Amino acid sequence: MSSLTLRNLQKRFGRVEVIRGVDLDVADGEFVVFVGPSGCGKSTLLRMISGLEDVTDGELRIGDRVVNEVQPAKRGVAMVFQSYALYPHLNVRDNMGFGLKVRKVPGPERERRVAEAAALLKLDALLERFPRELSGGQRQRVAIGRAIVGHPDVFLFDEPLSNLDAELRVHMRSEIAALHKRLGNTMIYVTHDQVEAMTLADKIVVLRDGLVEQVGSPRELYERPDNIFVAQFIGSPKMNILPAASAAGFGAQPAGTASVGIRPEHLSIVAPDRGQLSGKVVITEYTGASSLLHVALDSGETCLVVIDGDSPEADARVGLVAASKDLHHFGADGRAQRNLHG
Amino acid sequence: MSSLTLRNLQKRFGRVEVIRGVDLDVADGEFVVFVGPSGCGKSTLLRMISGLEDVTDGELRIGDRVVNEVQPAKRGVAMVFQSYALYPHLNVRDNMGFGLKVRKVPGPERERRVAEAAALLKLDALLERFPRELSGGQRQRVAIGRAIVGHPDVFLFDEPLSNLDAELRVHMRSEIAALHKRLGNTMIYVTHDQVEAMTLADKIVVLRDGLVEQVGSPRELYERPDNIFVAQFIGSPKMNILPAASAAGFGAQPAGTASVGIRPEHLSIVAPDRGQLSGKVVITEYTGASSLLHVALDSGETCLVVIDGDSPEADARVGLVAASKDLHHFGADGRAQRNLHG
Amino acid sequence: MGSLTQSQLRLVKQVCWTISLCIVAIPFVFPFLWMISSGLKGPLEIFGQPSLIPTSFRWNNYVEVFNYQPFARQYFNSLYIAVTVTALTLFISSLAGYALARLRFAGAALVALFLVSALMVPEEVTIIPNFFLIRWLGLSDTHWPLILLPVFGPQGIVGTFLMRQYFLALPKELEEAGKMDGLSRFGIWWRIALPMSRPALAAVAIITFLNSWNLFLEPLIFISSLEKFTLPLALSNFTDPYGSPLWHLQLAATTLAVVPILIVYLMAQRQIIESFALSGVKG
Amino acid sequence: MTARGERAPWLTLKMREAMEAWLFLSPTLVGFLIFFVGPLFAVVWYSLTEWNLLSQQTTFVGLDNYDDALLRNPDFWQVVRNSIVFAIGLVPLNMALALGLALALSRRFPGVIFFRTVFFAPVVTSAVAWAIVWKFLLQGEAGFVNQMLAGIGISGPNWLREPDWAMVAVIVTRVIKMVGLNMILYIAALQAIPRDYEAAARLEGASNWQIFRMIIWPLLGPTTLVIMVITTIGSFKVFDHIYLMTGGGPENGTLVLAFYIYQQGFQFFDVGYASALAMIMFVIVMALTIVQLALRRRDT
Amino acid sequence: AELRFTVWTGNEAHLAMLNGIAESFKEKHPDVTVRYETIPAGDYTQKLTFQLAGGNPPDAGWMMEDAASTFANAGVLEDLAPALNAAEGYDLADFSEPAMGLWTADDKVWGVPFSTSPFVIFYNKDMFDSAGLEDPLALAEKGKWDMDKFQEVAKALTEANGKWGFEFKDGQGYDTRIMHALMPPIRAYGGDVWSNGECGFDKPEAVAAVQQLHDMVFTDKSIVPPGENGDYFSGNAAMTINQISRASLMPDAGFNWGIAPLPTGPGGEAPVIGQAAIVVFAAGRQKELAAEFVAHMTNEANVAEMAQFFPPARNSVLSSEAFTASNKLIPAEQMEIVGDAIAKGSVLPSHERSPQLLAAMKPRVDALWRADANVEEALKAVCAAIQPQL
Numbered sequence A, B: 001m002s003s004l005t006l007r008n009l010q011k012r013f014g015r016v017e018v019i020r021g022v023d024l025d026v027a028d029g030e031f032v033v034f035v036g037p038s039g040c041g042k043s044t045l046l047r048m049i050s051g052l053e054d055v056t057d058g059e060l061r062i063g064d065r066v067v068n069e070v071q072p073a074k075r076g077v078a079m080v081f082q083s084y085a086l087y088p089h090l091n092v093r094d095n096m097g098f099g100l101k102v103r104k105v106p107g108p109e110r111e112r113r114v115a116e117a118a119a120l121l122k123l124d125a126l127l128e129r130f131p132r133e134l135s136g137g138q139r140q141r142v143a144i145g146r147a148i149v150g151h152p153d154v155f156l157f158d159e160p161l162s163n164l165d166a167e168l169r170v171h172m173r174s175e176i177a178a179l180h181k182r183l184g185n186t187m188i189y190v191t192h193d194q195v196e197a198m199t200l201a202d203k204i205v206v207l208r209d210g211l212v213e214q215v216g217s218p219r220e221l222y223e224r225p226d227n228i229f230v231a232q233f234i235g236s237p238k239m240n241i242l243p244a245a246s247a248a249g250f251g252a253q254p255a256g257t258a259s260v261g262i263r264p265e266h267l268s269i270v271a272p273d274r275g276q277l278s279g280k281v282v283i284t285e286y287t288g289a290s291s292l293l294h295v296a297l298d299s300g301e302t303c304l305v306v307i308d309g310d311s312p313e314a315d316a317r318v319g320l321v322a323a324s325k326d327l328h329h330f331g332a333d334g335r336a337q338r339n340l341h342g
Numbered sequence C: 001m002g003s004l005t006q007s008q009l010r011l012v013k014q015v016c017w018t019i020s021l022c023i024v025a026i027p028f029v030f031p032f033l034w035m036i037s038s039g040l041k042g043p044l045e046i047f048g049q050p051s052l053i054p055t056s057f058r059w060n061n062y063v064e065v066f067n068y069q070p071f072a073r074q075y076f077n078s079l080y081i082a083v084t085v086t087a088l089t090l091f092i093s094s095l096a097g098y099a100l101a102r103l104r105f106a107g108a109a110l111v112a113l114f115l116v117s118a119l120m121v122p123e124e125v126t127i128i129p130n131f132f133l134i135r136w137l138g139l140s141d142t143h144w145p146l147i148l149l150p151v152f153g154p155q156g157i158v159g160t161f162l163m164r165q166y167f168l169a170l171p172k173e174l175e176e177a178g179k180m181d182g183l184s185r186f187g188i189w190w191r192i193a194l195p196m197s198r199p200a201l202a203a204v205a206i207i208t209f210l211n212s213w214n215l216f217l218e219p220l221i222f223i224s225s226l227e228k229f230t231l232p233l234a235l236s237n238f239t240d241p242y243g244s245p246l247w248h249l250q251l252a253a254t255t256l257a258v259v260p261i262l263i264v265y266l267m268a269q270r271q272i273i274e275s276f277a278l279s280g281v282k283g
Numbered sequence D: 001m002t003a004r005g006e007r008a009p010w011l012t013l014k015m016r017e018a019m020e021a022w023l024f025l026s027p028t029l030v031g032f033l034i035f036f037v038g039p040l041f042a043v044v045w046y047s048l049t050e051w052n053l054l055s056q057q058t059t060f061v062g063l064d065n066y067d068d069a070l071l072r073n074p075d076f077w078q079v080v081r082n083s084i085v086f087a088i089g090l091v092p093l094n095m096a097l098a099l100g101l102a103l104a105l106s107r108r109f110p111g112v113i114f115f116r117t118v119f120f121a122p123v124v125t126s127a128v129a130w131a132i133v134w135k136f137l138l139q140g141e142a143g144f145v146n147q148m149l150a151g152i153g154i155s156g157p158n159w160l161r162e163p164d165w166a167m168v169a170v171i172v173t174r175v176i177k178m179v180g181l182n183m184i185l186y187i188a189a190l191q192a193i194p195r196d197y198e199a200a201a202r203l204e205g206a207s208n209w210q211i212f213r214m215i216i217w218p219l220l221g222p223t224t225l226v227i228m229v230i231t232t233i234g235s236f237k238v239f240d241h242i243y244l245m246t247g248g249g250p251e252n253g254t255l256v257l258a259f260y261i262y263q264q265g266f267q268f269f270d271v272g273y274a275s276a277l278a279m280i281m282f283v284i285v286m287a288l289t290i291v292q293l294a295l296r297r298r299d300t
Numbered sequence E: 001a002e003l004r005f006t007v008w009t010g011n012e013a014h015l016a017m018l019n020g021i022a023e024s025f026k027e028k029h030p031d032v033t034v035r036y037e038t039i040p041a042g043d044y045t046q047k048l049t050f051q052l053a054g055g056n057p058p059d060a061g062w063m064m065e066d067a068a069s070t071f072a073n074a075g076v077l078e079d080l081a082p083a084l085n086a087a088e089g090y091d092l093a094d095f096s097e098p099a100m101g102l103w104t105a106d107d108k109v110w111g112v113p114f115s116t117s118p119f120v121i122f123y124n125k126d127m128f129d130s131a132g133l134e135d136p137l138a139l140a141e142k143g144k145w146d147m148d149k150f151q152e153v154a155k156a157l158t159e160a161n162g163k164w165g166f167e168f169k170d171g172q173g174y175d176t177r178i179m180h181a182l183m184p185p186i187r188a189y190g191g192d193v194w195s196n197g198e199c200g201f202d203k204p205e206a207v208a209a210v211q212q213l214h215d216m217v218f219t220d221k222s223i224v225p226p227g228e229n230g231d232y233f234s235g236n237a238a239m240t241i242n243q244i245s246r247a248s249l250m251p252d253a254g255f256n257w258g259i260a261p262l263p264t265g266p267g268g269e270a271p272v273i274g275q276a277a278i279v280v281f282a283a284g285r286q287k288e289l290a291a292e293f294v295a296h297m298t299n300e301a302n303v304a305e306m307a308q309f310f311p312p313a314r315n316s317v318l319s320s321e322a323f324t325a326s327n328k329l330i331p332a333e334q335m336e337i338v339g340d341a342i343a344k345g346s347v348l349p350s351h352e353r354s355p356q357l358l359a360a361m362k363p364r365v366d367a368l369w370r371a372d373a374n375v376e377e378a379l380k381a382v383c384a385a386i387q388p389q390l
């Protein structure tokens, strides 16, 4: 019913190609997250699905209906905007009921559905307030509530948490996860925060320049990135990429390996003479729970290392070791070499 | 020469007291970071030091000169604004040279100093550009360059990184640290990002409602917060605070302990029956390197736990243990109990 | 001076500023005082030795104003015409401004250019053909030309542009939310875009209202019946049957025409300034 | 499967949007064509005829009217000169005063609301009232202005009876009337300039004048341009003020184009000639606007 | 049917009288009503033009003398001769010939004058008394009321009272009433402003007359100068020139007053008359009916009725007792002055291009009214400006 199929979907603004042929299948009830660098077309893709942008070429299906030319309101999707887009002149109740009213849902039914959504989102006490009287997190919930009342088949979220402060973001993230669990709807979620992507997604779609780079579960992307771009994009601090020669100390490399990736958290500090690689600590950044070391390798590259306990002084010489299962090998084209342990 | 002394410094806007008596000593060459929640008076304090706000009461010294009534430009301070405040109609060269020009520094000398600063900040290639043609990080460097050319005794930074995206922020952070190392000036830095504070500061000043809550090195604040406010403000995800009763499982508490704090990264998961506390996992958030568990304790509270390796399924029962050195005890007034191990 | 602290210095400066502002304000305020005072004088006293305080207050002037010509009716004409023009302009220019700012269609740039060129053409240029046009439409000596010409003339275009600028700066998301909620385009405009563009609407309303309220050339040309006069015409019409001005009545009437607007302005001044600031009149 | 919400196949989302756009624009465009574009073309035609408004007799005379205006009529050049003098006098004075007031009133201090109201009040006053009052205040000896001047030992001129002073008088009273609007526009623009620029410059040691000259003034550039263009156009359009204050006199000293067009067309009934004048006015205003826009283009 | 009739009076007494005439018209045409539309005097001709050009013509209306030729020549006025001749008992010849001059051409009649009002001197008796001067009426009776005497008393009055000696018509002699200021003295000196297509301003008679006025304004400072208000009716000037209709203002003035003929000059007596007529507009939809109404309005009975406000041009009315008694404000012997002036006077000049003429004159006359002006040069300039239009 509410699966989603994209076939060679394309979008041009004037002569600029923004989406350059995207194929994607989203199963009913799946939580899909779009990530990618700024300007890669995440929002555009989402807006094409919602119908706010028209499709230049390709086919877009929701369920088994081609919806390329169907009006947004008739596609059975609901969208939560980054800015929430709450109507400032309506109170919470009317904001949530607005779409139903426009669609001429009778009053009592409308009341019922708003009340239901409000209960679900713990908004009961706020129904009479106006958006300006709400905190960021509350607004966000109202925006979701507005989406819920229409009983959409598919939920679309465009960076819904990016306006919140760090703490609230963590909290709302888990609320959205809980919501998905309860409703079981198909959800498509755009973010540029990869922690959000990792924690929420059933399936992550990594976009770059209007093309899909990789589709997979968070764990797949973290553990087996298809290419250097995905490898560096997923995970924070980002993966160290060393030329094959500099990384020779880590052990055997598959044929054709041009560079080797290793995540900062997978490196450990040992005495300089016992390390697979060695170098000098340039800066240590203490963050409480862990420290981030910038290590200048003897081969010239700088390598980031995350360590938990006490960190060596700046300028100290250190050795680095890594488990071979944590190494990623990439060919000259940047694609992962899968033959060795893949 | 360029140390800084604040004695009972106060600021009122009309009848509103914004800074309510701040005492602080900053040594020459020290890197001091002001942190605190929004509206606590960080910017106001910084602007008082710069002279952009006048002092209502108290004494402000730079070096051994009382500067309460000295004009901003004559205090020997330079400021980097959150918005950078680059003059949009001047190119980079003129932006950096502006202060020298109005001070009637002769042309060649001006050229020399701008070139010097540009070289230091790798801005050489950008001198002819206008601010609108620069990226966020480049703008930030120009703003710093503008501050440098005046050879100030004290640098003031007001949230200089908050407009940058996460990755660039990490990068510019280390550039500022490197700059401080090279120039050795006194620097005062306002931020609300505590990772920035932790990694940059020699000394952190935690402000709240116009008063200083605690002053100390990052490590002091992380390991020995004076009170619950500081304990929760420093560190991310924030420290779990449990009522003394719920935390009894962790062992002996000093007399008068009302609540016990334990950081998420200091808790470990064990089998339910072997834990000091036990509870049920509500949500697990996988972020690649580590996972964040929301654990509902049997005593009713929710507790966050960061773990590195594989995480238990949601709904699993788990036990939690902590090292007693990682526990923080607070009295009913929220102040740390120091008598047990401190 | 050396002993003055910064805040004391600031206070001194402020006082000096305020005093110089007061001096500059004299030619702005004085005409009003003089007008109000003279409107209470007798016809002889106006020509006598200048003095701001009338020797005796002739409140009767205000009664005579209404007896002399249908002043209440004329006042009402001005008011209803200005209100109508304002309402129509708001309606039409916000529709057009919305389309120009928000809708994508071939020729949008051309239409905008076309309209903007109109801003540079003084009404005087087209007044003569418009005179014949109005005559051909049979609308001479009616209020129609006073409504139609401002609404569709350069003034209306100014409104369209103010609205367009404002809509351009307005976040799109609200309207998109409306679209997702199933609103028609008209519904989006009416129920979302308009309620959000109050500052721009206010700015357009103020400019349009003042323009209509002060319109002189058009009524002079198109209106001939006394009871169809608008205020500016009526004000220049306090003459005796032989053409000599009746200054005291004219000034009393002028006071009546100005003071209410001033009071409204005073009450709304903050919103007025803000609406100009917000609506991007700055260009 | 469900036919719910299937579109009419001939109307794509894009076409629908374009259709809506034209629908929204139609009232403006139709009115604009009828009351503006049409008349503009009509003016061109009229200007080639001799047309008596009263008798309604029309003869085609080619470019005679232009010939008359530009070559034969000695008044014409004086009128153009007057219009230009009026603009040159009014625009800088208006803008300088507007900017000065805006600078003084853009920040909050006690009384700021009062002063803003005072300076804006003449804008909302009808031109008729304004002209009437000033005519009184500017009387020869008995007028208030000259009495005040006499108070400080200056013997004022007979303002409205001497051509040059009359021009000064209409310019100054017009500026006082209209400056409030530009002041508001400048205040709005000033408030949009981030305060940080000023703070940064102050920290770097710039004086108030330097801050204004080197920071504020350049940043006001776009606003200044807009104000300059509207004020210039407005100064060419001025009719009621002159009509009511001086009637174009004395000695035609304040006879400006807009008023002259009115006079020729509606008092002398010479529609053809008036239309030719209107076309000339159109060309002048267009040219000035284009020059101003070009100047602006050059310095950004 | 309804006739639209434009007038420039809003005075209730005037309108009551006019409505009375309309009422009596119903005897013949019971279904006809007349709607009088007041257009302010200042804009009257202008507005009338707009109504005619704007396709909204009234049926009939008043018209001032200065517009007569322009309108007649533009063909917008209807020839009334057929209607007047057809009217029962209507004697067109009863109208004094000079009074009809402006309104007839060949045997066409473009309008019938209803107000033929000579200019007279209004004087403030109190001021004359306090200055110890004989008043103009007394002087006139002795035949000593001439331009020189006029200048002399004006000067004496100014010095004695500290007020102005003389004010031009309604104080507007420098702007809208140039002709009313200049015509009387020029005529008194035996000149004219123009005649037969030739400008008269630069003729010696006119120059002498204007020079005298100029002296009075700038040397004697006895005439209210340009840019000042010295209102006679408010007691700020001792004399003014005006039409008798202005007497209506006098009861409020609060001083003793009288009227006298215009001062004579080298050219002898030369009363100047302002005139207004009733016309029918050719574009009107009910021309015949309107013409018939004009005939009714200007029959002998109605002219006599109107004489209470508007001095008539019918000889039969002028000579009647009823006329001298008609104006309650003015004593009969002073009223005779008026009648006399109507009979002897000549109407203010008119011309088919009078708007252009006035506009062309205006700036040059402005130049005349400067303290340092050379009167002769200035008047030459006036002629140079208007000659092409004549």
Ligand SMILES: Nc1ncnc2c1ncn2[C@@H]1O[C@H](COP(=O)(O)OP(=O)(O)OP(=O)(O)O)[C@@H](O)[C@H]1O
Residues within 6 Å of the ligand: A013, A016, A018, A036, A037, A038, A039, A040, A041, A042, A043, A044, A045, A192
């Ligand atoms: N209406 C438009 N006209 C022209 N180009 C557009 C339009 N909307 C978006 N673009 C361009 O399309 C590209 C993709 O934009 P999009 O908003 O989808 O990026 P995004 O991935 O959402 O980025 P972000 O993370 O910054 O939100 C950008 O280069 C953008 O400039």
Ligand SMILES: Nc1ncnc2c1ncn2[C@@H]1O[C@H](COP(=O)(O)OP(=O)(O)OP(=O)(O)O)[C@@H](O)[C@H]1O
Residues within 6 Å of the ligand: B013, B016, B018, B036, B037, B038, B039, B040, B041, B042, B043, B044, B045, B192
């Ligand atoms: N000019 C002013 N007039 C009145 N109150 C002010 C003014 N400037 C600041 N305040 C108030 O002073 C308090 C402290 O403001 P300040 O800008 O110093 O906070 P902050 O700590 O920098 O906050 P943030 O993290 O949001 O920048 C706030 O409550 C603010 O509202």
Ligand SMILES: [Mg+2]
Residues within 6 Å of the ligand: A042, A043, A044
């Ligand atoms: Mg986006």
Ligand SMILES: [Mg+2]
Residues within 6 Å of the ligand: B042, B043, B044
């Ligand atoms: Mg701040």
